[in-house]
Amino acid sequence: MDNKLEDIAAQIKFDILTPTQDVDNEKLIEEVSRSFISDTITVPTKEMYAYAVRTSVGDDVYHEPSMLALEAHMAKIAGKEAAMFIPSGTMSNQLALRTHLQQPPYSVICDVRGHINKYEAGGTSFHSGAHLICVNPSNGHHLTLEDIQDYVVEGSDIHTSPTRVISLENTLNGTIMPQHEAVAICNYAHQLDIRTHLDGARLWHVAAETRTPMHELCAPFDSVSLCFSKGLGAPVGSCLVGSKQFIAKARWFRKLFGGGMRQTGILAGAAAYALTYNFPQLPYVHTLTKELEDGLVELGAKIISPAETCMLFYDPAPIGVTYQEIAHRASELARPIAVGGSRLVVHIQTSPEAIADLLGVIRTLKEEKAREGVNRLVDTMNGVRLNGTNGCPNCGKGAKQLASSSFNIYAKPPKKSA
Structure with a gap:
């Protein structure tokens, strides 16, 4: 190779692999297993690649x-x-x-x-x-x-x-x-x-x-x-x-x-592998999706479109939680979870632990919202007790009576006499 060709070759060559490629791939596989965004994000396995490279060229x-x-x-x-x-x-x-x-x-x-x-x-x-x-x-x-x-x-x-x-x-x-x-x-x-x-x-x-x-x-x-x-x-x-x-x-x-x-043989090989080894996994995907739906129903979320196969659509508004809050809190976990809006998709590489963790996030948010609601009620009632009319000119008598009762939402009920 002459000098000019060597210079051109040096400009053209490119190593796409990063120094941490194997670690990066393992991290991506972990992310995929904890993502409910889509089933298009599944990654080819080493076994699929090994099968595919043996196809015709x-x-x-x-x-x-x-x-x-x-x-x-x-x-x-x-x-x-x-x-x-x-x-x-x-x-x-x-x-x-x-x-x-x-x-x-x-x-x-x-x-x-x-x-x-x-x-x-x-x-x-x-x-x-x-x-x-x-x-x-x-x-x-x-x-x-x-x-x-x-x-x-x-x-x-x-x-x-x-x-x-x-x-x-x-x-x-x-x-x-x-x-x-x-x-x-x-x-x-x-x-x-x-x-x-x-x-x-x-x-x-x-x-x-x-x-x-x-x-x-x-x-x-x-x-x-x-x-x-x-x-x-x-x-x-x-x-x-x-x-x-x-x-x-x-x-x-x-x-x-x-x-x-x-040269599409390698793509045909990957598809053939998927037909043979991945199709039989779909019933389990449906089982996981149903478990996710059951968990959401138990928490009080509304199911917009049911889990008949690999996805469902839900609304967390009935439990006072927003999609944005769920996505943010899920992304802050030690092992983050990725979610979008109302659609949740389960796939052949979804981790069962991810489903439990996502339901845990929503449960925690629901409990926090409930506590916030109690605290707001306490603040409101304390405001009524301290301010008398609480700014309401038409309800002074009732408000004063309520204030004089020293209302305490956390107080234990009186013991019944024998």
Whole structure:
């Protein structure tokens, strides 16, 4: 290597590992085990890495063997003809919608709380030029056929944007959509030549909780997006499943969207490991989530959305505590806990001790608030006793009588005579 090349090489080289990398990683794993922010924060284990690095090293554009094997397996378990690996769940949903939508004008019906509406940066309108029709579930839990029928646009009125896709989500906010409702909606849609898509990022949880095979859950839909990097704990990726014709067209859009990748064998390996070793852990995740919910109910918090799978939504206002107070106090523990607002998510790497510690934080705050309330009452009553009218011109007599009684909230009741 000549001197000039050595200089350039010296400028380019970079060691990404820190001197304390192993310690840093252990600290991160500890933080993940005590975070209720999301299940996307799970980290690949050493065992997952060891399995993944043994996969093939081909180029996915030229049909990488390990990825082909994963896609074939995903198509099989979903009961579909074909599957395609995609870098993210958002891209998977957007590719599905873009592939289904043929000729504008068109509209897509979805749950107002759905990921494609709230958390994909307006991608449906940007990528597909489609109008989103967002529907509130009348039961507060899941969309029904009756909810959707009122919003379907059909016919030849040129003033309208005809419905071309109905997109559902299961789970949504951790709750399970009844399968009979999904079947009814999809059957209705297909009668009107409307395509159906399922955002099944966490559909694994439904299969684990209801003991329903994946192919049955996917059967009513024309396409389904399945995520590896949420509940299953893989580092990257989702799979889009559907018919051979649908997936073949979606591959064009994946390239157009910038989702084509090269040596993806290691990602396929991580996903395969997650399917084999992490999926069986989901029932235990659900058990922990239910324990967390039971603890919150016992403390008096309000449950906004129940713990049907891996998450719940709660409100601590009934016990006089705020989300901010909980987050702050939890972050100050010797072993900190991370929480956001109303959503609490449990995952395969959540520590059971973290659940007990979080409930302990909320219990302590509740007790402190109760003591503060007692102290305020004492101060108020003492103020009445000392000031007589306590500033109230209309209640002087009663206040003076109360003051003269030398009221003491801590006084023991008099003993009853024999």
